Amino acid sequence: MQLEQSLSGGVATVVINHPAKRNAMTSAMWRALPPLLEALAADPDVRALVLTGAGETFCAGADISTLREPGEDPRALAVAAEEALAAFPKPTLAAVRGHCVGGGSQLAVACDLRFAQEGALFGVTPAKLGIVYPASSTRRLAALVGPATAKYLLFSGELIDSARALRTGLVDEVLPEGELDERVAAFTRVLVSRSRLTQAAAKEFADGRTDRDAHWAEQERGAGDTAEGIAAFLERRTPRFIWSPQT
Template sequence: MEPQLLHEVTDAVATVVVHHPAKRNAMTAAMWRSLPPLLDALAADPRVRALVLTGEGGTFCAGADISTLRDSPDEAQRLAVLAEEALAAFPKPTLAAVRGHCVGGGAQLAAACDLRFAEAGALFGVTPAKLGIVYPASATRRLVSLVGPATAKFLLFSGELIDTERALRTGLVDEVLPEGELDKRVAEFTRTLTVRSPLTQAAAKEFANGRTDRDAHWAEQARGSGDTAEGVAAFLERRAPRFGRRPSGGAEGGPASGE
């Protein structure tokens, strides 16, 4: 099978798989290029309430395919930044499920997700200093926001790999799971995400990502979505809420729910 990004949608969760096992799931130029339109399609899919990014087999992503850097380093970095920004801008919750190596471009993609769960034994590294590459400003800022300036400098200056214990301690990952338990935990957690308010999630993601000038917009969305009324009613009636419906009983998900 050619290097590519595979995807499926199951139980309201889209799973995108980096598939290039011959090179530890390194990203080719074509793979970088294909990610933004794939994310656009998944964002527009009313079935999708959350997205998981992972790698084929026992490796998340070993970075960019080095041959693409040799041919056109500027273009390769441009494509990587566009893919990273598209992932960061995905309007629904995103989670990177990490096994094995998460290095270079792989770490760039994982950092662009909202959350990162890792299997014990995974290794993380930001390695442009090994190749003489200037790491993009957007990716650097995102890394600093996750781990702080000191750890970001350690990773960027040295290119050394860190284990899951240090990644968890510094905030690079949110949970570390024992071997064999990552898929179960990811499925359990994303199932929780899909039954929470998409309105709350979309607004919180925008605010957390630095967009804080749209309070009025989200207040209007809240009035139109019915999520608040449904949440309060469900609490008082001691039942599970059914979020994502307009007060008139419109379809679930999509713009009607404030996404």
Template sequence: MEPQLLHDVTDAVATVVIDHPAKRNAMTAAMWAALPPLLDRLAADPGVRALVLTGAGGTFCAGADISTLRGSSATAQGLAVAAEEALAAFPKPTLAVIRGHCVGGGAQLAAACDLRFAERGALFGVTPAKLGIVYAASSTRRLVALVGPAAAKYLLFSGELIDTERALRTGMVDEVLPDAELTKRVAEFTAILASRSQLTQASAKEFADGRTDRDAHWTEQARGSGETAEGVSAFLERRAPRFTWTTTG
């Protein structure tokens, strides 16, 4: 089968699957280029309330498929950074579900997600030093924000792989579970995300990611949304809230 990005939407959760098992789900140039428009379509779908990114089989993503990226390294890196930025800008909660190797471009994509759940035994690495690549400034800043400067330097300087215990300790991942429990936990957690207020999530995502120019926008959105009234009513009536504000509205 040709390397591809698979996707579906079930119960308000979009799942994007990196599918290139012959090369441990390494991203080809075409796959990097296909990710931003796919994310645009899913972001515009009012039926999507959260997004999961994962890999086919037992591997998340082993990085870039170097055989498809010959020629200008700047062009190849540009495709990867554009995909990373599109993922980081996705307006709804994103969760990387990681099994096996999460290396190079795979770690770049995982870091661009809001949260990361991993199978115990997964391995993580940021490997530009093995190829003589200057890691993009935006990607470096995102990694530093995620794991701190010392851990980011360890990963970038050495290119060494770290296990899930160290990844959890540094903040590279948020939860680590046995494989038998990971699928169930992801289903439970994404159901929680899908049930919560998108208004709260979208505003919190921008604020947490450092936006400082949108306070007035979110105040106005909250004023006309009815989200707080619904949340309070649901609490007092002891029922599940029915939040209706969407990022596409």
């Protein structure tokens, strides 16, 4: 049981690997995610991040057996991991197969985008265990799918299929079986080719973390990405954007 990571073409991939429990997250795995994300955020070679599960399951939630372990509250650990993922400064995408339930949905919703394979199932299930879903997680879910769908999911704990997840905005794209990896790879290549300046500012604004228009206007003036983007458009070539968080 572990979180595996790799880097290729500017895209970091983090794989939830706990096959014995359908990739359920243990306390140790929740605890490991924030420092892993911190290291990837600081790596200038990382331009985007994909979160997925090993095999044919994304994540079946928290490993319930760990809820009785002494020590740190696993729910607090899950929230800390979720918040670290939501705050990741580069584009994030959850690639979902199979079950995406409970803590798995927490992680998927914390990503910027979610692509799913047909047949994926989504659920937010604390009502089945008598657990109060965290306020921050509830607000993030409601902001994504709307209050009515968030209440449906939270009140009932019922699973919804990929078609309904697409209709409600829980996922952005649904792919036929066998096409998810190819589509994720193609789309992340697009992300890597775009301006990091635009992406960083857009993420900060869209997530409601700041209204620092003046800061980003200053970054834009100093970056040279706008001039490069216009020149590339006029010359019909691929732009070579240079801004990075370290500049």
